[in-house]
Amino acid sequence: MPPPDQASLWCALSGAGSLGHRRLWGAGASVTLGDLTGGSSLGGRLEELRGRSVLVATADQLTAGLALIELDGVARRLVLGPPDLPAEHVAFVVATAAIDAIVSDRAAPDAGTPPVDAFVTCSPTLPARTSERKGGERTEWILLTSGTTGRPKMVVHTLASLAGAITGATTPATTATVWSTFYDIRRYGGLQIFLRALLGDASMVLSSAEESTGDFLIRAAACGVTHISGTPSHWRRALMSPSAHRLAPRYVRLSGEIADQAILDRLRVFYPEARIAHAFASTEAGVAFDVGDGLAGFPAGLLGRQSADLELKVEDSSLRIRSRRTAARYLGPEGDTLADRDGFVDTGDMVERRGDRYYFVGRRGGVVNVGGLKVHPEEVEAVINGHPEVRMSLVRTRKNPITGALVVADVVLTTEPAPGDGRAAALQGEILQRCREALPRYKVPAAINFVPALVVAASGKILRHA
């Protein structure tokens, strides 16, 4: 169940009953939540961090997760440093969030890190705790998203806004729930799953940037993962792994990118026992809704006031959300506003109504202009991805002296064509034919290039501006 507004994460956890059987697995170590009763990842130094603005900057996810559990209710502010935070942005983050303490899994600060009052080393070996656990602080949780100018945007949440969509287990599980996610838990999509596991009487397997998709799947399967989430790109990559068959999930969740019909269908066939759901959520807007009917898009009936907590609307074709789960504000001097005067967050995700459903067509900023006509790369990708031999695709712009731009597609096939067997040309023809049937002419790619792979960023999303 979600914690009451004032309760800390540890308070919610320790009130939930037996912790000894619930485990957090990292890539290199694992602990039970019960181990935190007598031990602390921060050793004897937890109270040194009381009231401080703390940057949690560990390489390892398990270590970060333990620090978050312990510091909520203790620190004034927790900044979740993603592992790929570029060194040149650390000073900006430290200054903007008035960081006065850093928690790290290294023995000493990295060269170039600005000096702060406290540098505390954190470890999953959980040395004995020296003080009683007590909360009391209303901790701000700060998530970093990649800004358009390169500097990260710092998005302010509370535990209550982060956990607002978590309703606890609705059906009694016959076996214990073990969550996992391809996401890093320092990102919104991963943090959601981490909190779902903690607040939902479950265990969790954490991913690692150091680990291949195949190795992660093997580890997750060995731990008996029952619930697992990732972006559509994560899932397309996972389904390319021979180890994907080892998982037997009861629940498969997609978020962070548009879930097209092809990936939903493929997951349903691949994991016939699983409930497949795609969620709409963003760091700023929070979790808006889950769609569980197996179809892309969402029912038009979701628009309007869903509850006292949540209202959705479409304005200028973009989805807007007002809810208690949205972030409070951005940190920083730029004064970017997060919500409009009425409290709606503009997601920048463009939707289109067809029949009684809305479909995501792309990002506002990602529009390609072909001779004055707008093309969302994602809508073209959705058509291409529907071809049974296509694993994933990236539609991008190619400059053109006549129309300003054309769209072209880079396509990853389920099996690479052998050079010279004629299959490539036949497939190009089939994919183009599919596009011509489904799309207006100017949206049909001028070229289909077969590529061995596409770059998926650390966020789990296809890298659109390589």
Add this chain to the structure above:
Amino acid sequence: MSVRSSVISQFEQVAREQNKALAPPADDLVLLDSGLDSLCLAIIVARLEDALGVDPFSSAQDAEFPVTVGDFIRLYEDAAA
């Protein structure tokens, strides 16, 4: 394949793909009357850049826009020369 025949074959192929009725591509045929619209021409330019390695529209500083099919072919012949 000569530049001329490359250009003509792209005209024919793109017209076929785009379901456009292409007038016989004689040198004096005005491009705007050829049956090809600007999207077709855009695709032809992109394909010719891949095939011939040149895009005379983008590379020439003061290239006049071709009016006829003959102008269009000459633009590519000059760029490829």
